[in-house]
Amino acid sequence: MPRASRTPVSAPPAPADVRVGVLALQGDFAEHLVALRALGADAIEVRTLEQLSAVNGLIIPGGESTTIARLLIAFDLLGPLRDRIVKGLPVWGTCAGAILLAKHVPNLDRPPLAVMDITVERNAFGRQVDSFEANLKVEGIEGAPLRAIFIRAPLISRIGRSVALLATLKDGTIVAASQGHLLATSFHPELTEDRRMHGLFLQMVAEAAASRPTGGSGRPPR
Amino acid sequence: MATNGTRNGSTRPAREGAVRATSKAAAPKAAAKAPAARAAAKAPAARAAAKAPAKPSANGRANGVASKVDVRGTTATWTVKAGLAQMLKGGVIMDVVTAEQAEIAQEAGAVAVMALERVPADIRAAGGVARMSHVKKIKEIQAAVSIPVMAKARIGHFVEAQILEALGVDYIDESEVLTPADDQHHIDKHAFAVPYVCGCRNLGEALRRISEGAAMIRTKGEAGTGDIVEAVRHMRSLWSEIRRVQGMRDDELWTTAKDLQVPIDLLREVKRLGRLPVVNFSAGGVATPADAALMMQLGAEGVFVGSGIFKSAEDVTDKRRKLDQQGRMATAIVKAVTHFNDPKMLAAVSEEIPEEAMRGRSTATMPREELLAHRGS
Numbered sequence: 001m002p003r004a005s006r007t008p009v010s011a012p013p014a015p016a017d018v019r020v021g022v023l024a025l026q027g028d029f030a031e032h033l034v035a036l037r038a039l040g041a042d043a044i045e046v047r048t049l050e051q052l053s054a055v056n057g058l059i060i061p062g063g064e065s066t067t068i069a070r071l072l073i074a075f076d077l078l079g080p081l082r083d084r085i086v087k088g089l090p091v092w093g094t095c096a097g098a099i100l101l102a103k104h105v106p107n108l109d110r111p112p113l114a115v116m117d118i119t120v121e122r123n124a125f126g127r128q129v130d131s132f133e134a135n136l137k138v139e140g141i142e143g144a145p146l147r148a149i150f151i152r153a154p155l156i157s158r159i160g161r162s163v164a165l166l167a168t169l170k171d172g173t174i175v176a177a178s179q180g181h182l183l184a185t186s187f188h189p190e191l192t193e194d195r196r197m198h199g200l201f202l203q204m205v206a207e208a209a210a211s212r213p214t215g216g217s218g219r220p221p222r
Numbered sequence: 223m224a225t226n227g228t229r230n231g232s233t234r235p236a237r238e239g240a241v242r243a244t245s246k247a248a249a250p251k252a253a254a255k256a257p258a259a260r261a262a263a264k265a266p267a268a269r270a271a272a273k274a275p276a277k278p279s280a281n282g283r284a285n286g287v288a289s290k291v292d293v294r295g296t297t298a299t300w301t302v303k304a305g306l307a308q309m310l311k312g313g314v315i316m317d318v319v320t321a322e323q324a325e326i327a328q329e330a331g332a333v334a335v336m337a338l339e340r341v342p343a344d345i346r347a348a349g350g351v352a353r354m355s356h357v358k359k360i361k362e363i364q365a366a367v368s369i370p371v372m373a374k375a376r377i378g379h380f381v382e383a384q385i386l387e388a389l390g391v392d393y394i395d396e397s398e399v400l401t402p403a404d405d406q407h408h409i410d411k412h413a414f415a416v417p418y419v420c421g422c423r424n425l426g427e428a429l430r431r432i433s434e435g436a437a438m439i440r441t442k443g444e445a446g447t448g449d450i451v452e453a454v455r456h457m458r459s460l461w462s463e464i465r466r467v468q469g470m471r472d473d474e475l476w477t478t479a480k481d482l483q484v485p486i487d488l489l490r491e492v493k494r495l496g497r498l499p500v501v502n503f504s505a506g507g508v509a510t511p512a513d514a515a516l517m518m519q520l521g522a523e524g525v526f527v528g529s530g531i532f533k534s535a536e537d538v539t540d541k542r543r544k545l546d547q548q549g550r551m552a553t554a555i556v557k558a559v560t561h562f563n564d565p566k567m568l569a570a571v572s573e574e575i576p577e578e579a580m581r582g583r584s585t586a587t588m589p590r591e592e593l594l595a596h597r598g599s
Contacts, residue, residue, distance in 0.1 A: 024559050026312040026333060063333070065370055069559055070331040072555070077516045083248065095309070107368075118512065122368060125294070128392035129415045131302040150295070151305045169294055180344025191305050214265070 004199035020202065021046035025071040027096060029064020029103040031190040035198045049080055057205030060097030060186050062151070065122065068096055080216060085115045085211045090181040090208045092201045099149025099154050102162040109193030116182045124155040124186075136187070138176055139166040141196045148175070148187035155186055181208050226537045289587065290415070300437070303417035306370065307438035307501035310334055314556050315503065317341050317528035321366035324518060325532070326545060330552030331371055334370040334392070334527065337363045340400050342446025342506075343529035343580070346592070352400040354382040360389055372419070378404025378599040387416040393438070395419050396431075398597035399528075408598060411435025417551070421505065422599075423456045426465035427484035427599055430497055433485050439498055441522070442595040443506020446529050448582025449514065454506040457520045460502070467493050469472070506595065509534070509580040511558030511571050518562035527555055535581040547576035 022029040022043035029205055035048055036043035036059075046052050058081075059067070072078040093101040093116075103119035105111045125140070131152055135145040148167075156174040159165060167176035167185075176185045181204060187195035289298045313333030318324040325337045339355045340348060354375050364371050370392035376381040377396055382403075386394050396409055398421050411418040412435035420431035421442035428439045441460060443453030467489060468480065475493065479486040491499045504522035508514050509530040517525055535547035554575045561567035585593065 006482075024281040024312070026313055026331075030311070031308065064313060065310075066369060067313055067331045067333050067556070068569075070329075070553075071268065071557070074331075074557060077230060111336075127304055128370065128389040128417065129387065129390060130297060132292075132297045133294040133299055133301060148304055149293075149301055151302055151309055171294065173294075188305065188568070191301060191308065 018042070018056045018202075018205050019054060020057045020059065021043060021051060021215065022061060023051070023068070023097075024060045025063075025066045026059075026075075027061040027145065027188060028188070029059075029061045031188075032059050032061050032069050032094075032198075035190050035200070038167065039195055041189055041198075041202055047075070048154065049077065050081070052077065052080060052084065055089075056209045057201065058092075059101055060091060060093040061098070061190065062095040064098040065096040069100060072100075072112060082113050082115065083096055083183070086147075087179055088203045088208060088212075090183075090201070091115075091206075092183040092185070094185050094188055095153060096177070098156070098186055101182060102156075103160075111212035113148055116177075116179050118156050118161050118177055118184060118185060120154045120184070120186075121157050122170055122219060123152050124157075125150060125153055134169060136167050136169070136175070137142070138197070139164070140200055143196075146189065146191050146194055149191045150175075150187050150188070153186045157186065215220050228592050229436055229562070229587075246438055251375065251464045261278075269274045274301050281488070290316060294372060298415035303370065303437035304500050306417060307419070310370070310438075310503075311501055313524045314559050315372065315524065315526045316531055316552060317526070318363060319355075319532070321362040322545070323532055324363045324367045325370075326549045327552060328367045328369050328551050329558035332369060332552065333365060333524070334372055335529075336395060337371055337373040337391070338399075341529045342594075343448070343533045344446075345399065346583075350532045352376075354379070354386065354400070357385065357389065359475070360386070360391065366392070370581075374400055375409070376400040377402040378409060380409045383409050383416075391416060393417055394596075395421075395440075396436075397421065398442060398594050402597050408434050411437075421595070422460065423595055423599070425467070425492070426460045428460060428502070429482065429484035429492070432498070432500055433488055436500065438501050438503070440503040440526055442506040443504065444507075444588075444593060444595055445506045447507055447585050447588075448509040448530060448580040449585045450507040450509070450513045452585055453504050453513075453517060454520065456506075456595070457504055457517060457522060461521050464492055464497060468496050482585045506517060507585075508520075508555070509582060511554045511568060511575060513569055515558045515562040518559055525550075525555070525559060530572055532579050535576045535578050537578060538576075547578075 011118040019042045021044050022032045024047050033043050099120050100113050101116040102111055102118050103114045104119040106121055134148055134152050136148040137145050156177055159177050163177050165177055168174050225440045286387045310333045315334045316327040316332040318327055318335045327334045327335050337355045337360045345352045360373055363436045372393040372395055373386050373391045374397040383394050394416055417437035419438040420436040421440055422428035423442050441456035462524050475489050501523050503524045503526055504517035505526035508525050508527045509511055514525045531548055534551045538544040554571045
C-alpha cells in the first residue's frame with residue numbers, strides 16, 4: 001500500500017495510551033489497520049467480546065453491511081457493542097459502517113445498531129459502474145481537499161438536529177457527518193494514502209479517553 | 223491497494239491518461255498549458271483516443287472510454303474497480319442459479335452472489351456448452367438482493383461481457399467454468415467500466431489476467447467437484463512463486479517476467495508488496511467450513527463457494543427442509559471465513575452444518591478433458 005508516487009499527507013501522531021480497534025468480521029479492516037498504525041496508533045482487530053472490551057475507539061470498516069450485521073448477531077456482539085457506544089465509545093463507520101450506525105435505513109426493518117441520528121440510503125448512487133472518486137472538502141480537515149473513494153456508496157439523506165454536517169458533494173449530497181463521539185463517512189479514506197481522516201478520528205478517541213474519570217487510560221471498567 | 227496510477231506503466235496508458243488529465247490532482251500542471259493540450263498532456267495513447275474517440279478496439283469499443291467524469295466525480299477508475307474487491311474481503315461469494323437461492327445466500331451472510339445458469343457440478347453433469355446465464359435470471363437475482371451481483375461470461379466472449387455490463391452487474395467473472403469462446407485471447411478488460419475477476423493456477427496466469435485488466439483474482443481450483451485438492455495446489459503455487467519473486471534481485475526479475483510472459487512493472491509490484499496487487503480469493507472445491515478456513519489459512523482473502531452450498535443435503539427430498547439445510551451450510555461457511563484462525567470457533571461452526579455435505583468427486587480419478595482449470599491460461 002505505501003507508494004512513492006504521491007506524497008502521503010500526514011496527520012498529527014497518535015496519542016499514547018489509547019488503543020483503537022477495527023471490527024474485523026468482514027470487509028477492508030486490514031486497510032484501516034495499516035492507516036492507524038502508520039499514524040503510530042496501537043490498533044487491533046476486533047472479532048470477540050474480549051477484544052471489544054480492550055479498545056477505546058472502534059472503526060467499522062467498509063464491507064457488506066448485511067454480512068457484518070449478520071455476523072455481529074451470530075457472534076453475540078451486537079448488544080455489547082451497542083451498550084459501549086451508548087456509554088460513549090467513539091466509533092467511526094466508513095460506508096457499510098455508516099449504514100450500521102444509522103438510526104434509519106430505508107428498506108431495512110431493524111437497523112442493527114441504530115445509534116446515530118441520521119438516515120442512510122444504501123447503494124444510493126447506483127451499481128458498481130457508478131462507483132466514483134471525487135475531491136472533497138471536509139470540515140475539520142486542513143489543507144488540500146481529500147480524494148474520496150465511493151464504492152457502491154450509501155448517502156446520508158437526513159441528519160438529526162444534534163448531528164454536524166462534515167462534507168457534501170458538489171450537488172449537495174451529504175457524505176460525512178458527526179454526532180458527538182460518532183463519525184460516519186460514506187466514502188473510504190482507508191483506500192488512499194491520505195491519513196487525515198484517521199488522524200481526525202484518533203483525536204476524537206484521545207479526547208474521549210482524556211475526559212473519562214477512570215484511571216487515565218480511559219478503558220471502561222470491566 | 224493500488225490507487226489510480228500505481229500500475230500504469232505500459233499496460234494501460236490510455237485510461238490512466240484520460241483519468242489523470244481530468245482529475246483535480248493533475249490540474250496544477252495541466253493548468254499551465256492550453257486547454258486543448260491538457261487532455262493530450264499525459265500519454266500518447268490518450269492523445270490518440272482524444273483524436274479518434276470512435277475508433278473501436280479489439281473489443282468493439284474505443285479504448286479509454288470506460289472512465290467518465292460527471293458532476294459527482296470520476297467513475298470506473300482503477301481504484302474503484304479494485305476497491306469493490308477490497309470491500310468483499312473476509313467474505314464468501316456464493317454461486318446462485320435462482321432469485322430464491324440468492325435470497326438464501328444473502329440471508330446467510332454472503333458478501334456477493336455469482337449468477338450462473340447452473341452450478342458447476344450440474345454443468346459437469348449436463349455436458350454440452352455452458353454459457354452466460356439467461357438475462358431474465360440475472361435481472362431476477364438483481365431485483366431480489368441488495369448485495370453485489372456478479373455474473374460469469376465465457377473466456378474471450380466480450381459480447382456476453384458487454385451484455386452483463388449493460389445489465390449493471392457489479393463484477394464479471396471471465397470464467398473457465400463456462401465453455402471458452404476464444405482459445406487464444408482473453409477479453410480486453412480495460413475497455414470496460416465494470417470490474418472483472420479472473421481465475422489463475424499460478425503467478426503467471428494471475429499477472430497476465432491483471433495486465434489484461436482484471437481487478438480481482440481467484441485461484442481456480444476445480445469447480446463442481448467438492449474436492450479441495452486443486453484449490454490447495456493453486457493457492458500454494460501462487461504463494462510460493464510470490465515468495466520466490468520477493469527473494470530475487472531486481473535484475474533477475476527481467477528473466478522471470480519473460481518466462482512468465484508478464485509485464486515487468488507488475489512483477490516489481492509483486493516483489494514490493496509481497497502479494498498480488500489485487501485482492502485474491504479461493505475458488506473451486508470448497509464444500510465445508512473447514513475447507514473454507516483451510517484456504518484462508520493458506521492465504522486467500524475470501525472464498526467463492528459454488529456447488530458446495532446448493533449441492534449439499536441432496537438426499538433431502540422436502541424442498542423447504544433442503545433449502546433450510548443449505549442455508550445452514552452457507553451460514554457456517556461465512557462464520558468459518560471470519561474466524562478462520564480459531565479452531566474452537568471452527569469446531570462450533572462445523573457442528574451446525576447439515577450431516578450431508580456435497581458428495582463430490584475426486585479430481586484424481588477424472589480424465590484430463592473433464593478438468594476445467596487448464597482452460598484460459
